[in-house]
Amino acid sequence: MSAADALADQVPGKLEVKDVSRTFGPSSRGFMALGPIELTVASGEFLCIVGPSGCGKSTLLRMFAGLDSPSTGSIAIRHEDRTRPMTAMIFQQESVFPWLTVEENAAYGLKATRNWKGAESQDRVDYFLKKTGLYSFRKFRPDQLSGGMKQRLSIARAFATNPEILLMDEPFAALDEQNKLLMQQELASLWEEFRSTVIFITHGLDEAVLLGDRVVVMSSAPGRLIHSMQIDLPRPRHSAEIRRMPEFARYTSELWDILGQEVLEARRQETRRIERQAH
Ligand SMILES: Nc1ncnc2c1ncn2[C@@H]1O[C@H](COP(=O)(O)OP(=O)(O)OP(=O)(O)O)[C@@H](O)[C@H]1O
Numbered sequence: 001m002s003a004a005d006a007l008a009d010q011v012p013g014k015l016e017v018k019d020v021s022r023t024f025g026p027s028s029r030g031f032m033a034l035g036p037i038e039l040t041v042a043s044g045e046f047l048c049i050v051g052p053s054g055c056g057k058s059t060l061l062r063m064f065a066g067l068d069s070p071s072t073g074s075i076a077i078r079h080e081d082r083t084r085p086m087t088a089m090i091f092q093q094e095s096v097f098p099w100l101t102v103e104e105n106a107a108y109g110l111k112a113t114r115n116w117k118g119a120e121s122q123d124r125v126d127y128f129l130k131k132t133g134l135y136s137f138r139k140f141r142p143d144q145l146s147g148g149m150k151q152r153l154s155i156a157r158a159f160a161t162n163p164e165i166l167l168m169d170e171p172f173a174a175l176d177e178q179n180k181l182l183m184q185q186e187l188a189s190l191w192e193e194f195r196s197t198v199i200f201i202t203h204g205l206d207e208a209v210l211l212g213d214r215v216v217v218m219s220s221a222p223g224r225l226i227h228s229m230q231i232d233l234p235r236p237r238h239s240a241e242i243r244r245m246p247e248f249a250r251y252t253s254e255l256w257d258i259l260g261q262e263v264l265e266a267r268r269q270e271t272r273r274i275e276r277q278a279h
Contacts, residue, residue, distance in 0.1 A: 013040040013041050013042045013043065013045075013078075014041050014042060014043040014044075014045070014077065014078055014164070014165065014197045015039075015040070015041040015064065015075070015076070015077045015078075015165065015197070015199075016039075016040050016041075016074075016075070016076045016077075017037050017038060017039040017040070017073070017074075017075050018038060018073050018074050018075075018076075019035075019036045019037075019038065019072060019073035019074070020034070020035050020036065020037045020038075020060075020063070020070040020072065020073035020074070020075060021034055021035025021036050021037070021070065021071050021072045021073060021222070022034040022035060022056065022059050022060075022063070022068070022070055022071050023071045030071075032221075032222040033056045033059055033221060033222055033223070034055075034056030034059050034060060034221075034222050034223045035056075035070075035071075035072070035073065035222055035223070035224065036072070036073065036224065037060065037073070037223070037224060037225055038225070039216070039225060041165075041197060041199060042197075043078070043080070043197055044195045044196070044197055045197055045198075045213050045214065046191060046197075046198045046200065046211060046212050046213045046214075047197075047198065047199050047200065047212060047213065047214050047215075047216065048200045048201075048202060048207075048208035048209075048211060048212035048214070048215045048216070049061075049199065049200070049201050049202075049215075049216050049218060050201075050202060050203065050205060050208050050215060050216075050217055050218070050255065050259055051217060051218025051219070051220075051223055051259070051262065052218075052219075052220050052259070052262045052263045052265070052266035053203075053263075053266060054220075054221055054266060054270075055218045055219060055220055055221050055222075055223035055262070055266065056218065056221065056222065056223035057169075057201045057218060057223065058169055058201065060223070061089070061167050061169050061199065061201055063075055064077070064087065064165070064167055064199060065087050065089045065167050066087070067089075077164075077165065079164060080164060081164065083115070084115075084161075084162050084163060084164050085109075085113045085115070085161050085162075085163045085164070086163065086164050086165065087163055087164070087165045087166075087167055088109060088157075088158040088161050088163035088165075088166055088167070089158070089167040089168075089169065090154050090155060090158050090166065090167070090168045090169070090171045091154070091169050091171070092169055092170040092171065092173045092174055093174060094142075094147065094150035094151045094153070094154050094174075095154055096142045096150050096153050096154060096157075097142070098141065098142050098143060099141075100141070100142075101138065101139055101140065101141055102129070102134055102137050102138045102139070102140050102141070102142070102145070102153055103125060103126075103129065103138035103139065105142065105153055105157060106125045106128060106129055106134075106138075106153060106156045106157050106160055107121065107122075107125045107157075107160070108157055109157045109158065109160060109161035110124070110125070110160055110161055113161060115161065121160075124160055124162075125156075125160050126138075128156040128157075128159050128160045129156055131156070131159075131186075131190060132152040132153070132155060132156040132186065133149075133152065134149060134152055134153060134156060137149065146179075147174060147175060147179075148175050148176070148179035148182075148183065151171060151172070151174070151175060151183065152183070152186070154171070155171070155183075155186075155187065155190075159190060159194065162196075163196060164196060164197060165196065165197045165198070165199065166196055166197070166198045166199070167198075167199050168198065168199070168200045168201065169201045170201055170202055170203065171183075171187075171200075172184065172202075172204075172207070173202075173203065180207075181239060184207055184210055184211060184239055185238070185239045187211065188210065188211055188236070188237050188239070189236065191211075192235055192236050192237075200212065205252045205255045205256055205259065206243070206248075206252055208255070209231055209233070209242075209248055209251045209252050209255070210237060210239060210242055210243070210248075211237075212231050213230070213231060214228060214229065214230050214231060215228075215229045215231060215251075215255060216228045216229075217229075217255065217258050217259050217262070218262070219262050219265075220262045220263075220265040220266040220269060221266065221269060226258065226262070227255075227258050229251065229254065229255060231251060232247075233245065233247060233248065233251075
């Protein structure tokens with residue numbers, strides 16, 4: 001067992017963030033984008049992260065995916081089942097391969113992680129293509145699909161790999177409003193069936209409250225976690241019913257009371273930065 005594995009086995013939650021910060025640029029004149037951050041995510045939790053633009057949400061998620069490293073502190077993930085990939089990431093812009101068919105795209109993650117097990121894997125791919133309404137389009141190529149369908153394909157591919165943690169970076173931000181509402185409902189249903197750990201970044205407070213077990217709010221840069229709100233709404237969550245509940249409005253407005261201040265501060269920072277550049 002490696003030192004990192006031994007550390008991860010001691011993690012109380014699924015993911016443990018300790019004193020993490022990230023600085024960009026030369027060490028003498030570095031720009032601190034993020035931190036310090038302390039966070040524990042429980043196994044099977046659906047955690048939403050909201051924060052003003054530029055506060056470091058994507059940077060944090062990239063570090064969870066191992067695509068970037070903290071400048072200080074540590075991130076430990078408890079990898080419980082070595083036959084499953086630790087993480088899979090879904091981005092804002094659909095990331096499908098244009099030269100592969102829909103079904104080849106959906107199978108790609110399983111094959112890339114060398115987890116392809118013949119008929120069993122094909123069944124799994126078919127299952128998620130059906131769940132995301134793409135099965136009839138399985139022989140199509142991505143240029144024959146709408147933006148919403150391509151994003152559904154990214155989700156099918158990620159779920160097919162059966163990751164222990166799904167990392168989602170504003171996955172519905174590029175969709176039109178109707179497709180966004182449908183996708184939120186579909187993701188809620190998929191998650192309620194599989195209950196993998198999800199860390200989901202969004203600018204939509206209603207989306208965060210609709211989907212999350214918990215919503216954490218980040219401050220303006222350097223982003224820190226300034227609030228954590230447990231969302232005690234019943235599951236399964238049906239979008240229309242949940243949105244009609246008075247608690248839904250209360251959660252979103254309480255979140256906005258906190259986040260609104262940070263968005264204003266982020267704007268002031270941006271103004272100061274532009275003014276400095278002008279002088
Ligand atoms: N590779 C990099 N080099 C230099 N600066 C970076 C790099 N990556 C991110 N940054 C800076 O770090 C800060 C945080 O960026 P990040 O993309 O994580 O923010 P965000 O909260 O996800 O923003 P948004 O909500 O607008 O997507 C920004 O000021 C960004 O310009």
